[in-house]
Amino acid sequence: MVRLWLSGGWLAILVLAAIFAPWIAPHDPLAQDLFLERLPPVWIDGAEPGYYLGTDSLGRDVLSRMIYGARIALIVAVLAGGAAALIGSTLGLLAGFYGGWTDRIVGRIIDIWMSFPPVLFAILLVAVLGTGLHSVILAIAIIDWTRFARVIRAETMAQSRMDYVASAVVIGRSRLGTLAAEVLPNVLPTLLVLFSLEMGIAVIVEAILSFVNLSISSDDPTWGGMIAEGRTQIHFAPWVLVVPMVALFLTVLSFSQFGEGLKDRIDPVLR
Amino acid sequence: MSVVLEIDGLEVRTRGGQRLLRGVSLSVETGETHGLVGESGAGKSMIGKAVAGILPRGVTVTDGSIRLDGQDLLALGRTKRRRLVGERVAIIPQDPLTALNPCRRIGGQITDRLIHILGWDAKRARLRAAELLEEVAIRDPARVLNAYPHEISGGMRQRVLIAAAFAAEPALIIADEPTTALDVTVQKQVLRLIGDLQARHGTALLFVTHDMGVVAKLCPSLTVLYAGHVVDQGKAARIFGPAPHPYARALIAATPRYDRPEESLLPVPQDVIDALDREVAQADGAHG
Amino acid sequence: MQNAILRLLTTLVTLFGVAVVVFVVIRLAPGDPIAMMLPPGASEDDIARLRANYGLDRSVPAQFGIWLSGVVQGDFGTSISLRQDVGSLVLGRLPATLELAGLALILAILLGTTLAVIGTLRRQRMAESAVDLWNGMMLSIPDFLWGLIFIVLLGVVVPLFPISGRIDPSLNPDYATNFLLLESLVRLDFRVTADLLSHMFLPALALALPLSAVIAQVLKQSLKEVMHLDYVVLARAKGFTEITVLFREALRNAVLPTLTLVGVQFTFLIGGTVIVEKLFSYEGLGNLAIDAVINRDLPLIQGIVLLFAVLFIATNLIVDLTYAALNPRLRHG
Numbered sequence: 020m021v022r023l024w025l026s027g028g029w030l031a032i033l034v035l036a037a038i039f040a041p042w043i044a045p046h047d048p049l050a051q052d053l054f055l056e057r058l059p060p061v062w063i064d065g066a067e068p069g070y071y072l073g074t075d076s077l078g079r080d081v082l083s084r085m086i087y088g089a090r091i092a093l094i095v096a097v098l099a100g101g102a103a104a105l106i107g108s109t110l111g112l113l114a115g116f117y118g119g120w121t122d123r124i125v126g127r128i129i130d131i132w133m134s135f136p137p138v139l140f141a142i143l144l145v146a147v148l149g150t151g152l153h154s155v156i157l158a159i160a161i162i163d164w165t166r167f168a169r170v171i172r173a174e175t176m177a178q179s180r181m182d183y184v185a186s187a188v189v190i191g192r193s194r195l196g197t198l199a200a201e202v203l204p205n206v207l208p209t210l211l212v213l214f215s216l217e218m219g220i221a222v223i224v225e226a227i228l229s230f231v232n233l234s235i236s237s238d239d240p241t242w243g244g245m246i247a248e249g250r251t252q253i254h255f256a257p258w259v260l261v262v263p264m265v266a267l268f269l270t271v272l273s274f275s276q277f278g279e280g281l282k283d284r285i286d287p288v289l290r
Numbered sequence: 291m292s293v294v295l296e297i298d299g300l301e302v303r304t305r306g307g308q309r310l311l312r313g314v315s316l317s318v319e320t321g322e323t324h325g326l327v328g329e330s331g332a333g334k335s336m337i338g339k340a341v342a343g344i345l346p347r348g349v350t351v352t353d354g355s356i357r358l359d360g361q362d363l364l365a366l367g368r369t370k371r372r373r374l375v376g377e378r379v380a381i382i383p384q385d386p387l388t389a390l391n392p393c394r395r396i397g398g399q400i401t402d403r404l405i406h407i408l409g410w411d412a413k414r415a416r417l418r419a420a421e422l423l424e425e426v427a428i429r430d431p432a433r434v435l436n437a438y439p440h441e442i443s444g445g446m447r448q449r450v451l452i453a454a455a456f457a458a459e460p461a462l463i464i465a466d467e468p469t470t471a472l473d474v475t476v477q478k479q480v481l482r483l484i485g486d487l488q489a490r491h492g493t494a495l496l497f498v499t500h501d502m503g504v505v506a507k508l509c510p511s512l513t514v515l516y517a518g519h520v521v522d523q524g525k526a527a528r529i530f531g532p533a534p535h536p537y538a539r540a541l542i543a544a545t546p547r548y549d550r551p552e553e554s555l556l557p558v559p560q561d562v563i564d565a566l567d568r569e570v571a572q573a574d575g576a577h578g
Numbered sequence: 579m580q581n582a583i584l585r586l587l588t589t590l591v592t593l594f595g596v597a598v599v600v601f602v603v604i605r606l607a608p609g610d611p612i613a614m615m616l617p618p619g620a621s622e623d624d625i626a627r628l629r630a631n632y633g634l635d636r637s638v639p640a641q642f643g644i645w646l647s648g649v650v651q652g653d654f655g656t657s658i659s660l661r662q663d664v665g666s667l668v669l670g671r672l673p674a675t676l677e678l679a680g681l682a683l684i685l686a687i688l689l690g691t692t693l694a695v696i697g698t699l700r701r702q703r704m705a706e707s708a709v710d711l712w713n714g715m716m717l718s719i720p721d722f723l724w725g726l727i728f729i730v731l732l733g734v735v736v737p738l739f740p741i742s743g744r745i746d747p748s749l750n751p752d753y754a755t756n757f758l759l760l761e762s763l764v765r766l767d768f769r770v771t772a773d774l775l776s777h778m779f780l781p782a783l784a785l786a787l788p789l790s791a792v793i794a795q796v797l798k799q800s801l802k803e804v805m806h807l808d809y810v811v812l813a814r815a816k817g818f819t820e821i822t823v824l825f826r827e828a829l830r831n832a833v834l835p836t837l838t839l840v841g842v843q844f845t846f847l848i849g850g851t852v853i854v855e856k857l858f859s860y861e862g863l864g865n866l867a868i869d870a871v872i873n874r875d876l877p878l879i880q881g882i883v884l885l886f887a888v889l890f891i892a893t894n895l896i897v898d899l900t901y902a903a904l905n906p907r908l909r910h911g
Contacts, residue, residue, distance in 0.1 A: 136849020139867070139886060146871040146879060147603055223720050227853050230722075231868050246726065250857070253741070257734050264726045268719070275718035342815040347806070369819055376817010388808040393830045393906060399809075402826070407817040438906040 023280035026273035033270060037090040044083035045069060048240040052078035057256040075245070075259045076252050084240035085266055091241050092270065095156055095225040096218035102160035103221075104214050107167025112206070114168070115175025116198050125168065132165045141224055145233045152235045155228050159221050166220075167213055174206045208285040212278050219274025226267055242267050293317050294359060294461050294494040295341065301353035302336050302345065302518070310336050310349065311518040312570070318462065323488060323495040325509030325526070327502060327541060329558070333518035334498050338464040341496075343368075343375055359461060376407045380455035382465040382484070386447035386472075390439040397435035400454040408458055422453035426483055445476040449483065456487050462494045469504065481508060502542045506530055514538050519570045536562045589891055596887040597880075601645065604876055605638050645880070654884075655877035659870070664881040668863065672885065673756040674744055675855070675862035679848050681759075681778050682785035686847075687840075689786060690793025691829075697794070698801045699820060709794065716791030721850045725784035725857045732780060739780050742859035746773050781858040785847050792843050793836060800832040807831075834905055841897030845890045 036043060046069075055078040058067045066073065072082040114125035140162050148154035178184060179202060187197045228234040229243030242263040249260025295318040302311040311333045318324045326334040339345045341356055343363070356363045358378055363371050383389040390399060400422070401415035410418070416435070423431035426449040439447060448468065455463050465484060469477040485508055488495050497509055505512055505526065512529060514522040514537065522535035529538050540558040629635045633644055648655060654664035697709040733741035745751070745758060751770050753761045759778070762770040804810060805828055813827045814820070852864030859865070863882060870878040 136846045136886075136890075138852055139849040139883075142852060142868065142871055143600075143603070143879070143883060146874070147606055219718070223722060227722050231853070231856055232872060233868075250729070253729065253734055257730065260726070261730055264723070264730065268723055268727070271720070271723060272715075272718055276714075279714070279718075344811050344815050372814065372819065373817050375815060379815070381812060381815050383808055383812055385808060389812055391809045391813075391827050391831070393904070394827075402818075403816040406822075440907050 022276045023284070026277040026280065029269050029273045030277060033089050033093065033273075036086050037093045040086050040090055044080075044086045045071070046080035046083040048079065048083040048087040049238060050079060054078065057252070057259075059256070060258050060262075072262050073256065073258045075248055076256065081245070081259060081262050084245055085242070085262055087240040088242045088245060088263060089266070089270075091152070091235070091239070092222045092225060092267075095152070095159070096221045096274070099156040099159035099163075099221040099225075100214055100217040102156065103163040103217055104167050104210060106160060107164035107169075108171045108206070108210055110164070111168040111171030112175050112198060112202065115172040116179055116194075116202060118176070122172070125172065129165045129168055129172075132162075133169075137162050137224075138227065141228065142231070142233065145228060150233050150235070155225055155234050158228075159224050163217060163220060166217060167210070170209060170213060171206055174209050175202055178202045178205050208281075212282045212285070215274055215278035215281060219271045219278070222267070222274065223271050293319050293357075295496065296357040297337065297341070297354070298357075299354035300337070300340060300351065300356065302333070302340055302349060303352045305348040305350075309518055311340070313354065314513075314515070314518070314520055315354075316513050316520070316523065318494045318496055320461070320494055321488075321492040322511065323485075323497055323509045325505040325512035326496060326498045326515065327500065327505055327512060327538075328515035329500060329541070331517075332515040334500075334515050335466055336518070338381070338466050338496060338498050341375070341462075342379055342381055342464060343371055373407065376403060377458075378461045380458060380460040380463050382452055382455045382463060382468045384467045384470055386444055386451055389451055390447055392439055394438075395435070396437050396439065396442070396450055400435070400450070400457055403454075403458055418457055419453070422457045423450070425456070425487065426450075426453045428453070445472060445480070448472060448476075448480055452480070452483060452487065456491055456493070459491065460493060462496065463488070464496045464498070466498045467500070469499075469501075484508075502538075514541070516566050517570050519566075521566065521569075537566055585895075589895075592891060593884070593887060597646065597649070597884055598642070600880055600883045601642050602638065604879055605641070645877075649884075654881040657870075657875055657878040659873035659875040659878070664877050667866070667878065668881045668885050670756055671861065671863045671866050673758070674860065675848075675851050675864060677757065677759045677774075678778055678782055678855070678860065678862060679785070679844075679851055681775075682782040682789070682847055682851075683844060685782055685786035686789035686793060689790035690797060693790065693794035694797035694801055695821075695824060697798045698805060698824065709798070713791045713795050716787050717795075719788070721784045721788055721847075722853050722857065724787050725781060725854050728780040728784055729857070740777050741780065744774065744777055744861050745770070746777075749773055777858075777860070781851075781854045781860055784854055784857075785850050789840070789843050789847055793840060796836045796839055797832055800835045801828055804828045804832045830904060834901065837897060837901050837904070841894055844897075845893050848886065848889055848893070 052074075055067060055070070055074050056076055058070050058074040058078075059065050060073040060081075061068075061071050063073075070080055070082070072080075072085065074080055075084070110125050114122040141158050144158040144161060145154055148157055184197060184201050187201050192200070225234060225241070226243035226246065229241040230247045232244075232247065234241060234243060245263040246260055246267070249256070249258075249263065252259050295316075297317070298315045300311050300314045301309065303309050314333075314337060316324065316326075316337075326337060328334045336345070336349070340351055341358070341363070345351070351364060354364075358374065361374065363374070366374065390396070397416060397419060400419040401410075401412070404410045404415040404418060405412055419435060420431040423434055428434050428446065428449060434442060434446070434450065442450070448471075452468070455465075468484065469480050472480060481504060484495070487493075497505070499505060509526055511525050512523070513520055514529070514535065516537055521537050522529060529535070530542070537558070540562050626635070633641055636644070645655060652665060654668065656662065657664050657667055660667060693709055693712065697706055700706070728739075729741045732738050740746075749770055751758060751762065751767065753765075755761055759771065759774045762768070762774060801824070805824070810823060810827045813823045818826065851862060852867050854860070855862045855864035856868050863885065866878070867882045869875075870882060
């Protein structure tokens with residue numbers, strides 16, 4: 020219960036920050052000022068008022084970049100997570116509901132897909148798709164739909180054996196109608212849990228890709244890009260690395276804990 | 291003859307407070323075979339487990355004493371107690387299929403206690419194990435010692451377990467329904483084997499069973515349990531004689547006979563059960 | 579025997595499939611690698627000559643044929659960005675990655691087993707929920723973040739370990755192979771060993787933590803089941819201490835279900851080296867892979883991906899063999 024509130028709280032803050040970024044951020048995240056480079060955060064001597072979390076090596080405000088970075092992180096989380104959920108659960112539902120050949124083919128594809136380590140897969144895909152936000156989102160969806168497909172397929176199979184599904188078919192509802200009306204609502208809680216977990220994964224993958232400079236251009240404020248920049252400055256300006264790292268840490272942890280918390284609450288069977 | 295095992299007022303409870311044994315007392319002397327009988331759930335296995343210190347999780351001894359060679363086991367710490375029991379007590383388990391570790395060779399499973407608890411050297415332990423396997427009529431001891439459990443038959447596994455129990459010359463052997471998992475013909479052989487070995491080695495034997503027929507053959511003295519309560523105790527001659535306790539009589543009547551298997555078994559009559567329940571309730575009341 | 583041949587054949591088919599897919603997929607990539615090699619303003623002629631040089635002017639199937647016949651002879655082509663033989667480049671970096679992954683695996687097994695054993699032996703609710711909480715943390719934080727956290731905490735705040743590179747350049751060991759760690763052990767050159775280990779420790783730990791949680795979780799579950807099987811209970815009655823019982827009787831049986839999972843997870847760990855090596859500027863395959871992708875170095879990407887595929891297949895093979903070795907029921911047959 021506590022973890023649902025804590026993680027939900029952090030995510031709510033993040034969403035608000037992302038939506039109202041232009042009003043909240045004290046500075047332009049792209050504005051460089053070489054006179055203000057590597058300013059420490061306010062609690063360290065030598066800080067400049069107004070730059071609460073210090074500045075990076077180009078004099079850009081770390082707090083503002085972090086807030087705008089939340090935008091990109093959440094856009095990727097929602098879009099990539101949503102796309103993966105859409106592809107994965109559609110295939111999972113069809114495979115689980117129809118069984119037979121559909122199921123065998125989907126199952127095989129899932130096996131092949133899952134045998135490839137995700138990070139390597141992502142880097143290879145981005146190499147093919149080219150860098151940029153859209154390819155990051157696409158790559159995540161292409162890789163991670165299996166997470167949804169696998170679980171939803173199993174869940175659908177279990178649901179399809181229930182009496183109410185059989186009786187719906189007997190009443191004369193079409194197969195597809197039954198799937199949408201009877202099975203889908205029952206796998207929805209599971210889908211929600213998976214979606215929360217997936218958003219955490221998407222955030223981290225985006226961070227990794229922008230860390231290795233395979234996401235959007237390095238000027239744009241992404242947490243991964245900030246981390247990459249901070250990594251080179253670690254001995255002179257550790258806050259440039261620490262701030263986005265903490266944000267990333269809390270966000271990833273919150274998404275997974277939120278998912279786990281939901282799981283415990285809505286479906287004890289899933290555990 | 292000296293007393294090997296002396297149990298006094300043993301009470302065992304589950305974590306929830308349910309009493310599995312209600313003040314059981316009994317003693318076993320060197321070379322004696324003592325039968326523990328009762329229906330399933332009567333708590334007879336719990337006595338053996340309490341002595342060996344292997345009660346299931348959440349089940350504990352709450353009262354009474356267990357003395358092994360005069361030493362109060364319950365007063366010892368866990369490690370010391372386990373060590374003493376390991377040196378002096380052996381168990382012949384119920385199910386030979388699950389009582390051997392599938393990942394270890396038979397030889398090691400017989401000798402590890404000799405080597406690690408009794409401090410024998412490996413060579414001597416192995417010779418001893420081979421000797422014992424011959425004693426339990428296993429023809430090719432060297433092969434069996436090197437085999438994994440899945441490579442030998444169920445009856446053979448039970449004989450291996452018997453050999454393992456006797457190998458360390460324990461003062462007391464607890465046989466926990468050693469024949470229930472075996473088919474009838476093998477049962478007879480195994481019983482004879484245990485009887486022979488016990489007579490030869492002079493070990494005290496606590497024989498747990500629900501089978502009155504087995505008790506009649508093997509045990510000169512016995513304890514009859516009902517719901518964790520000692521209903522009757524004494525010489526077999528008396529209990530199997532003309533005037534046994536009604537419950538013992540009912541158990542005897544409920545025993546299948548090898549010579550007349552077609553005869554229908556009589557369940558324990560309801561009035562006997564009612565009388566027993568009253569007796570148990572009374573004893574409980576007296577206990578507080 | 580027949581099984582082994584079948585196994586080998588499927589392995590080869592899988593590898594061929596991976597090679598085809600990678601080859602085709604990479605050719606679909608937009609962007610011209612040749613354009614990146616030449617200075618701006620190079621003539622059309624220069625570009626065409628270079629294309630022909632790398633065989634890029636032919637059709638995709640023809641390119642594949644040329645590449646495959648080269649691979650069969652051990653020639654993986656020439657890296658476009660580094661202008662070196664791909665085979666020797668990749669094989670030169672492989673030992674560094676293998677040593678890192680190996681160390682990470684050892685750390686993960688030690689940590690995971692310790693946690694599982696503690697969770698099993700200490701039956702108090704406190705200990706168990708502490709282990710569960712720890713596991714949850716380990717599982718939800720990926721290796722990349724662990725690496726960052728270690729860099730900050732153990733590299734900067736309390737600088738106990740170096741945070742970049744594989745070895746102190748001043749040591750510069752003149753070794754025959756690039757298996758520096760193994761070779762330093764063989765040569766009893768412990769100064770080098772210590773330096774290598776201190777460089778490897780943080781990246782290896784970052785890779786190991788998530789895997790250790792998986793091991794702890796699964797192993798604890800199966801230990802729990804095994805610990806009240808009859809033969810384990812019987813071993814207690816034989817007089818052994820709880821910890822002896824656990825290691826001697828229970829662990830080996832409990833390990834079996836864990837093993838398969840660890841195999842799969844270990845391939846993920848190998849995948850994870852890519853990013854962790856970059857993070858710690860560790861000169862391994864992963865670092866090379868990222869540079870290759872950024873530079874669109876097609877022959878190099880192909881070589882690396884193929885090598886990773888071989889590693890995954892080898893891992894699965896090793897897992898199967900270990901499984902059979904640990905399970906006597908599978909041994910004779």
